[in-house]
Amino acid sequence: MASISNVCMKHRDKPTAWYCPECEAALCDACVRELTAIGPRACPYCGGRLKQAERRQSPAPPASRQPTPGRQAPRTRQGQPVAQPEPKDRPEDSYAHATSRLGRPDRSGDTGMSGPAEFTTALSYPFRGNGKWLLAGGTVGYIIMGMFQCIPIVRGFLGFVLTAYLVSYLMKVINDSASGGKEPPNWPDMHNFYESLIVPLMRGAACLVMSFLPLIVISVWRVVSVISENPMPFDVSPTLVSVLLIFGAVYLPMALLSVSLWESVIAVGPQKVLPAIGKIGVPYLLVAVLLAGGLVAFQWLEAGLFGGFILACGQLFGPAGMILGAILAYAIASFLSLYFLMLSGRLIGLLYYTYKDRLKWFE
Numbered sequence: 352m353a354s355i356s357n358v359c360m361k362h363r364d365k366p367t368a369w370y371c372p373e374c375e376a377a378l379c380d381a382c383v384r385e386l387t388a389i390g391p392r393a394c395p396y397c398g399g400r401l402k403q404a405e406r407r408q409s410p411a412p413p414a415s416r417q418p419t420p421g422r423q424a425p426r427t428r429q430g431q432p433v434a435q436p437e438p439k440d441r442p443e444d445s446y447a448h449a450t451s452r453l454g455r456p457d458r459s460g461d462t463g464m465s466g467p468a469e470f471t472t473a474l475s476y477p478f479r480g481n482g483k484w485l486l487a488g489g490t491v492g493y494i495i496m497g498m499f500q501c502i503p504i505v506r507g508f509l510g511f512v513l514t515a516y517l518v519s520y521l522m523k524v525i526n527d528s529a530s531g532g533k534e535p536p537n538w539p540d541m542h543n544f545y546e547s548l549i550v551p552l553m554r555g556a557a558c559l560v561m562s563f564l565p566l567i568v569i570s571v572w573r574v575v576s577v578i579s580e581n582p583m584p585f586d587v588s589p590t591l592v593s594v595l596l597i598f599g600a601v602y603l604p605m606a607l608l609s610v611s612l613w614e615s616v617i618a619v620g621p622q623k624v625l626p627a628i629g630k631i632g633v634p635y636l637l638v639a640v641l642l643a644g645g646l647v648a649f650q651w652l653e654a655g656l657f658g659g660f661i662l663a664c665g666q667l668f669g670p671a672g673m674i675l676g677a678i679l680a681y682a683i684a685s686f687l688s689l690y691f692l693m694l695s696g697r698l699i700g701l702l703y704y705t706y707k708d709r710l711k712w713f714e
Contacts, residue, residue: 355404373399469701470638477693480534486689489538493685494678512548519551521696525611528700529707535693557616558606561624563599566592600643601628601636608699612712630709631702638698649691653684 359365359379367377371394378394378401394401477486496509519539527536541547560567569587576583605628609618618624628635657680664676703710 367404369401370404371399371401377404469705470698473694473697473701476697477535477690481537482535482693485535485538486686486693489689490682490686493689494682497681497685511552515548515552517692518555519547521692522551522554522607522611524693524696525608525700528697529608529612529703531704532700554610554614554616554619555607557619558603558610561619561621562603562606563595566595566599569595601639604639604642604695604699604702605635608703611699612703627710627712631706634706635702638702642695642698645691645694649687652687657684 355367355370355375356377357367358377359367359382360377361382362379365379365381368380369378369382370376371378374394376394476482493513496513499505499509516539523536523539539547539551569591573583573587602624605624606619609623609627610616612618613623660680661673661676664679665673668675703712
């Protein structure tokens with residue numbers, strides 16, 4: 352901890368209580384989310400695991416330098432004491448220096464967004480800042496990985512990596528939007544395969560399983576009853592299936608928000624998710640309906656319109672036209688997938704940023 356400042360980078364009158372060994376950020380208790388019951392403490396700048404600093408004396412406010420005991424303060428020829436300069440903070444200890452060094456915007460003077468109004472501009476969020484380049488680069492990468500997935504040996508591995516990476520980025524967008532970010536964050540770092548891919552994928556899988564657990568249980572029960580030739584005690588009607596699907600669609604966004612912020616699969620439980628849904632109420636339900644409707648519309652577009660587009664290209668330009676049409680359709684589908692991913696994370700993150708006073712998760 353020799354290079355860690357003994358005062359908080361943002362609150363200069365508070366001592367360092369936590370520090371990040373990866374980016375050397377020094378934080379006080381007020382800057383750190385109080386994750387006392389669930390999940391580890393995470394650095395708000397780089398996402399690294401915070402460590403508790405040794406308790407030190409609270410720093411005294413800056414004051415003029417005092418003369419060394421037993422030694423007279425310097426004076427002018429007229430006998431007046433020479434004014435001593437105020438001690439200057441080291442630039443490497445400053446909040447602005449740290450945020451610029453970490454590649455994040457300095458939000459120390461940011462007054463924040465107008466939460467409800469920000470929902471109306473969410474459609475343009477993926478194109479803000481570097482978002483347009485992230486979309487372009489992500490689409491190209493998506494196409495390249497799709498071409499390699501034609502190879503049977505690497506198909507499963509690449510599909511796993513791509514899914515895990517997209518889930519990791521979704522949670523990063525949720526975190527950034529929940530903390531007041533206005534532009535899409537950069538792609539996740541791959542410094543640690545387990546932390547960067549496996550952990551987010553496990554959390555995302557936990558969200559899906561918990562959201563659709565009743566439907567999963569009934570489906571497994573039905574399969575077992577068919578195999579064992581023992582009829583189920585009740586009929587699984589289309590109405591019941593529809594109700595369970597709606598329940599999962601409503602549960603899933605809050606589960607993703609909870610897991611992303613608390614950074615623990617325990618936060619996917621109904622004891623955390625259901626009260627939060629009730630506290631936000633109608634605005635949350637509107638977001639859940641928008642996300643579910645957007646996903647259904649995208650699946651319809653991908654299955655129907657793109658299939659017809661490929662066939663039309665084949666009829667107009669022959670086999671070569673069909674190949675080019677398939678590549679173009681895959682590129683459009685990849686772009687729309689990334690766009691919808693960013694938009695979904697934005698809307699989910701804004702739920703916390705706008706209604707955190709109702710949720711009171713970290714107070």
